[in-house]
Amino acid sequence: MRSPRALTLLACGTAALAPLPALAQSVPPDSTRTDEAGTLSTQAPPGVRPAKSQPRPAEAMPGGRPGPAGLPQNIRWTEDWSKKPEADAPLLEKIKHIPIAGDDVYLTLGGEARLYYTDWHRSSLGLRANDNNDPVQSRLRVLADLHVGENLRAYLELGDNREFGEQFATPPNRDKVDIYQAFIDVTVPLGKAGKITFRPGRFEMPLGNGKLAGVREGLNMRFTYQGLRATYILPGKLSVDVFAVKPVQIKPGTFDDGPNHAQDFHGIYISAPNRIAGFGTDLYWYELKRDRATLTAGVGKDDRNNWGGRLWKRGPHWDLDLEGTYQSGTFINKDIRAYGAMFEGGYTFDAPMKPRLGLRTNYFSGDKDLSDGKMGTFVPAAARLPLISEAAFFSFSNLMDIYPSVTIKPTPAITVMAGPDFLWRARKGDGVYIGPSGSSFAPYGSSRAIGTDLNLEASWQATDRLAFRLWETYFAASDSFQANGGRNGNYLGLMANYRF
Helix, strand or coil, rough: CCCCHHHHHHHHHHHHCCCCCHCCCCCCCCCCECCCCCCCCCCCCCCCCCCCCCCCCCCCCCCCCCCCCCCCCCCCHHCCCCEEEEEEEECHHHHCCCEEECCCCEEEEEEEEEEEEEEEEEECCCCCCCCCEEEEEEEEEEEEEEEEEEEEEEEEEEEEEEEEEECCCHHCEEEEEEHHHHHHHHEECHHHHCCEEEEEEEEECCCCCCCCCCCCCCCCCCCCEEEEEEEEEECCEEEEEEEEEEEEECCCCCCCCECCCCCHHHHHHHEEEEEEEEEEEEEEEEEEEEEEEEEECCEEEEEEECCCCCCCCECCCCCEEEEEEEEEEEECCCCEEEEEEEEEEEEEEECCCEEEEEEEEEECCCCCCCCCCCEEECCCCECCCHCHHHHHHEEECEEEEEEEEEEEEEEEEEEEEEEEEEECCCCCCEEECCCCCEEEECCCCCCCEEEEEEEEEEEEEEECCEEEEEEEEEEEEHHHHCCCCCCEEEEEEEEEEEEC
C-alpha cells in the first residue's frame, strides 16, 4: 500500500491540475509541446519543426536559432532576451536584459528552482532486495549569459542539487554547489555561406531528438560534457555539428566535478530540414569509449561506434519521427554488431481538447549467444530513459516495446496522456536490463514477454515560468518474468519547476 505521504502528495498534485483560465492565457494556444522532462514549453524537441502557425523551435546547438523571444526554455542557453524590457517592467524581466554598452552588449541573469517527489515501489523490479525508494529531489540553478554583439558570448551556470528522505542514494541527485555549465561561443560569419560557432567549455549537448543522446531531465544532474563543440549552420538548409568531449564526472562535494578521463565521446551530426518531400533528414556518426562497462556478457572495455539516420516531420495534424542506428566496435575483444530502431508518430484532431492518437515503438537488439565471441547488445550513449516511461525501470538494451497512447488538452495549458506500453526482450539469449545502471536479470529460455507499463502523465504550465507535472506508472510483470525473479512495480512522480 502506498504511504500516507504519497497519497497526500498525489491528492495535492491532482488538485493542482485543475484549470485556471486566467493563468493559461500566458501560454500561446497550439504552441505547447512537452520537452524531455515533459514540462510544457514552446520549445519542440530538437530537430522537430512545428506547424506553420506555431513559433519556430529553438535549435539546441552552438549558434543555433533561439526559442521564441521572452520565454524560458528547457535548454536555457537557447533563450532569446535580446529585446530591452520596458522601463516599468518587473524586476524579473529587467534582469533578463541588463544593458552594458549599447543595445547589443547585455547581460542576462536567471535561474531555476525545482522540487521533484518520486516514489518507487520495487525500483529494480525484484533484481535487488529492499529497493523501495521515495526521495525528494531539490535542484537550484543560477545563470549569467553575457552577449557581446552577435558573435561573442560567455555563459555560466551554477547548480546545487540535494536529495532528501531517500532509502538509498541516487548519485546524480547529489552535487553541492558546482559549475554546471561554463562556455564561450565564438561565431565566425561567412556571409551568404552561413556561419561557424566554436564552443569550448562545459555544456549540455542533446543530439537530434535527444533519445539516444539526451539530457537526463528526470534526475537533478543532467548529462553535461567538457571539451569542444563546433557547429556550421546554413540557416534553414543545413547544420553540421562536430564535437570532441568527455562526460562530466559528478562528485557530491563543492566545486569538485571534472571530466571523466575513463570515457571519451566524439563525433559528427548532420541535419538538413525539409530536404526529402518536406521531411527533415539527419545523418550521424559518433564513438563512445569507456574503460569499464557492465553487460550480461561480462565487464570490461567498451569501444562503440554509432552510425545512424533519421527522418522527421511535424505538421498541424500528422507528426512522425523515424530513426535507425547501427553499432560496431569491440567489447572485451568481442566484435559489436548491435542496432536500434525507433518510431514515434501521431495524428491530432481538430476537435475539442485537441485529442491526439499516438504510437511509439522501439527495438534495441540483444545478444543471442553470450559465448559466440560476438556482442549484439545495444547500449546507448546517453539514453532518454523516459522514452519508455518516467519510471525508468528499463534501459535501452535487449528491449522492444509498443506504446499506443491518447493525449488530450483540456485547456491550452494542460496536457494529459495515457496508454499501455507492452514490453518484450529482443533476444531470449540476453537478460532484462534495469534502470540507468543497466544491471540485468540473467537470460532465461521461456517467453520473451517482460510485462506492461500502464502510464499516465499530466502537465500544467501555470505561467510562462511555473510548471507542474504528475506521472504514474504501474508495471505488471509477465508470468515468465516473475518466474525468473521479476516483480510488479509502481512509480509516482510529482514535480514543481520554476524558471526565471
